[in-house]
Amino acid sequence: MAIDYQLFMDCVHCGLCLSSCPTYLETGDENDSPRGRIYLWRAVTDGRAELTPEVRHHLDLCLECLGCETACPSGVQYGKIIGSYKKDMTRILPPAPTVNWLQRQMLFHLTPYAGRMRLALAPMRLLQRMGMGGLVRRMGRLLPRSLRLMQDIVPTLAPHYGRLPExxxxxxxxxxxxxxxxxxxxxxxxxxxxxxxxxxxxxxxxxxxxxxxxxxxxxxxxxxxxxxxxxxxxxxxxxxxxxxxxxxxxxxxxxxxxxxxxxxxxxxxxxxxxxxxxxxxxxxxxxxxxxxxxxxxELGPAKPTHALPIKATYHDACGLSHAQKIRQPPRQLLGLIPGLELIPLNEGELCCGAAGAYNITQPEMSHALGQRKAKNILATGAQAVFTGNVGCSLQIIRHLREIKPEMWVAHPVDALWASYSGEMPKGVDWIVAG
Ligand code: SF4
Ligand code: SF4
The missing domain is CATH 1.20.1050 (Glutathione S-transferase Yfyf (Class Pi); Chain A, domain 2)
Incomplete structure (x- = not known):
């Protein structure tokens, strides 16, 4: 086993992390909580429990969002604990049954390669520019479920900038x-x-x-x-x-x-x-x-100049807020933009269900969390939502598509550049004008 056993001992079973755990909030099952998973993995490590498909399901359902690490007053290094489980699983068991061969190829041999991804998205980019994006999406419903899940996350694609100078x-x-x-x-x-x-x-x-x-x-x-x-x-x-x-x-x-x-x-x-x-x-x-x-x-940002008179909210990407403890800087940058009103988001630090490849490996839970995030965003009445991670943007766009497609979902630097330059991204002008 890859685990440093002492990591288990840091958990005092207080349960203060439970309300920060997205999977526990959705299922209400203690086995889907940080405390429950630590208990399960320790029992398997001790040989007191079998690694049955059910036990594996509870452990695999973890998003690795690290919301529990932020909440834990005892400093439990949950990321290392669940990381050791992942490492051991790839060594001793076949891949999770929720991911098929084709999805694995796309996840590990397509997605991590910028050139291949650009090529794979080129037909979609072209069809969208020809005004056929909606039709392609509707046709996509005929695809097998595994491919449909992947096609579903593709947003409206902006033209690629080509190649920047070195x-x-x-x-x-x-x-x-x-x-x-x-x-x-x-x-x-x-x-x-x-x-x-x-x-x-x-x-x-x-x-x-x-x-x-x-x-x-x-x-x-x-x-x-x-x-x-x-x-x-x-x-x-x-x-x-x-x-x-x-x-x-x-x-x-x-x-x-x-x-x-x-x-x-x-x-x-x-x-x-x-x-x-x-x-x-x-x-x-x-x-x-x-x-x-x-x-x-840290550098001291140049003052943005053009007004962006919109109501906006901000979703904390787990990789920023929990893993890197970066919460205020994106808000500070947005706060500099003249006219932009930042509205707090309920459950802003709760994972949106994107979590890397989670929408492929655990589609039901990912969907439930995406819907939960979309409802919280809608409740703010904002016209724009900013977040500092590509996976979160894809997930939020996907879950707002049916209910509020006109919402501007973007990275804080997109807003900052719009304010520096006065250039609005296509489709956003009406928000600012209105
Ligand atoms: S992980 Fe931390 S907060 Fe959660 S039960 Fe253990 S000690 Fe308590
Ligand atoms: S990493 Fe996230 S999903 Fe996993 S136990 Fe912690 S809070 Fe729950």
Missing amino acids: VLPAEGKRRARVALFTGCAADAFFPQTNLNTARVLQRNGCEVWIPRTQVCCGALHYHAGLEKQAERFAADNCRAFNKGLHDGLDKVDAIINNAGGCGPVLKEYGHLLEKTPTAGVGAAFASKVRDISEFLV
């Missing part, structure tokens, strides 16, 4: 030199967010380097317990950011990412690579990783 100059006096991590699926689904991140950084006096050979952060593999594969992505990124940049990694002030799901894994590279020849670079890389919002707030 180095973008700072506007005005240079305040920092940064490298930009562009990700894989995020770049294919929401290319405008990467473009806006680069422009916002330039506007804030940053020279932006975009290493050509960078790859996926490895999060999908890492959370599936496939640590060796995740290690390879980490080592490739260390090479890309260290050797790919003219002066090397030590010449950049920060490595910027804009996806709450990627940040925690990028910050783990030191640990992930510690037993490999790239250990030193891994630690250096990890120490420079910053979410765009945390970096801008």
Whole structure:
């Protein structure tokens, strides 16, 4: 077993984490709570319980959102406990029966590759531009369920920006030199967010380097317990950011990412690579990783100028709020935008059910949590919802599609760039005009 047994002992069974656990709130079953899962996994480790399909179901249903870590007063490192379960499962058991062969191919051999994803989404992008997106979606209902689930998450796709130069100059006096991590699926689904991140950084006096050979952060593999594969992505990124940049990694002030799901894994590279020849670079890389919002707030953001007179709300992506403890910086950036009124979101820190590949591996629970999030967003009366992670954006768009398709779902940097530049994304002008 991969578990450090002492981790179990930190839990004093107080139950204070229960109300922060999305799966427990949905089922009311103690086995679907953090306390219950710790108890189950410890009993299996001790040999007091069998790893039956039922026990496995309760453990697999965990979103790894880490809401329980935030709530726990005893400092239980729940992420390490459930991580050890994932690692052991990939070693001793066949893949979870809820994921079929085709889905595994798409998850591990398509999604983490930016180029393949762009190619795979190209026909959809074209059909949407021809005004046939709705028809394709309706036809998609004829697909087998496993493919339908994947097709269902595709949002309205903005045109891709193509290829950015390797180095973008700072506007005005240079305040920092940064490298930009562009990700894989995020770049294919929401290319405008990467473009806006680069422009916002330039506007804030940053020279932006975009290493050509960078790859996926490895999060999908890492959370599936496939640590060796995740290690390879980490080592490739260390090479890309260290050797790919003219002066090397030590010449950049920060490595910027804009996806709450990627940040925690990028910050783990030191640990992930510690037993490999790239250990030193891994630690250096990890120490420079910053979410765009945390970096801008540390730097002191340039004042946004154009008014955005809208009511908006903010959903805390788990990877930002629970894993990286980044809660205020995105709100601070949104708060700078003239005219934007930020309305608090009920259960704002509760996972939306996206959680990496969770909508594929646990579609029913993912759907229930997506609906719950959509209801809470609607209750705010907001015209826009901002969130700092691609998976959350996809999930929220999907669950608002039927009830409020005109809602602007975007990343805080999209709002920031709109305010800096006065350029509204297509379809948003009416909100601001109204
Ligand atoms: S994980 Fe923490 S909050 Fe939850 S039961 Fe254990 S000690 Fe209490
Ligand atoms: S990680 Fe999230 S889903 Fe899993 S036990 Fe903790 S709060 Fe519940």
